[in-house]
Amino acid sequence: ARSVVDSTALFLVLSVVSLAACAVGNVVLPALAKEHFPDRLPLVGSLYGAALMAGGAVSSVVTVPAADALGGWRPGIAVWAVLSVAALLPWLPVAARAGRAGRDVRPVGPSLARLARSRLAWACALCFGAQSAQAYAQFGWFPTILADAGLAQGTAGAMQGLLGAVGIPMTLLLPPLVARLGGRGILPWVFAALTASGWAGVLWAPTAAPWLWAILLGLGGCAFTWVLIMFGRRASTTEGTASLSAFAQSVGYLVAGLGPFGTGLLHDVTGSWTAPVTVLMLGAVLIGVFGTLVDRGGTIEDELERPAA
DSSP states (O other), X not given: OTTTOOOHHHHHXXXXXXXXXXXXXXXXXXXXXXXXXXXXXXXXXXXXXXXXXXXHHHHHHHHHXXXXXXXXXHHHHHHHHHHHHHHHTTHHHHHHHHHHHTOOOOOOOOOHHHHTTXXXXXXXXXXXXXXXXXXXHHHHHHHHHHHHTTOOHHHXXXXXXXXXXXXXXXXXXXXXXXXXXXXXXXXXXXXXXXXXXXXXXXXXXXXXXXXXXXXXXXHHTTHHHHHHHHHHHTOSSHHXXXXXXXXXXXXXXXXXXXXXXXXXXXXXXXXXXXXXXXXXXXXXXXXXXXXXXXHTOOOHHHHHHSOOO
16 A cells, blocks of 8 residues: 555555554564474574565565566555565464364463563563664665765675575574573674674774675674574463563564664764764674573563562
């Protein structure tokens, strides 16, 4: 619908509807993975994360050529409606089976108010927010920073595509890494170090090896899939996973908005990319700090059942 409307207000309203649907999917899918694949949660989570990364990489590469080939941005956007319908089809039998099962009454997970008193829930939310702030800053500004440093526009765009694609194979390696290193606080610091190293390269030598900076940032972005997996591992029930996912992403996306907005604001105020890139480099440490709390935590149900100290 966004591809055919002329009203700015209606376009924004429809954008909110579209983004709300994405948010619902992000919240529900970790819970569905917990319900249907409790013994293969890291594998399913990694496949989900890889699919998201692949979708982002493909859309960044395909949308502009599609718009050029089809005669404008409207058909270039409309193309993705076809893919959305295709994604809906496999869920129809699942919904039908759920309806036939007659599961009208189901247990309810912890309320958002109760989760607001959970240190583990806040750690999940802030880890998710810190990583998403990095991701949105990269999506919004990485090619612009490279282009302003002297890289050709086409090359800068290609580096953005590389950043989005490089994390896909690494994401598929997460299940054995989670099994081997989980609970030690190692993986969050690996993601933090990769992200900080990528921004350090952008800060001090942006055009020397942009492909390397893109690879480092892309590998660091695997923290997104890791924290989604943690939503399922830090709750003992499907309902708890859904509640934790909803809380963490509600808070996390508020934090995430600071990434692209703050990056642009700092650039406007200072007139250069030095300050915003430095902040992003240092901010990567937050992934390690909050991620360690998540990795070493128990479950939210156990934490909430403990008597207050």
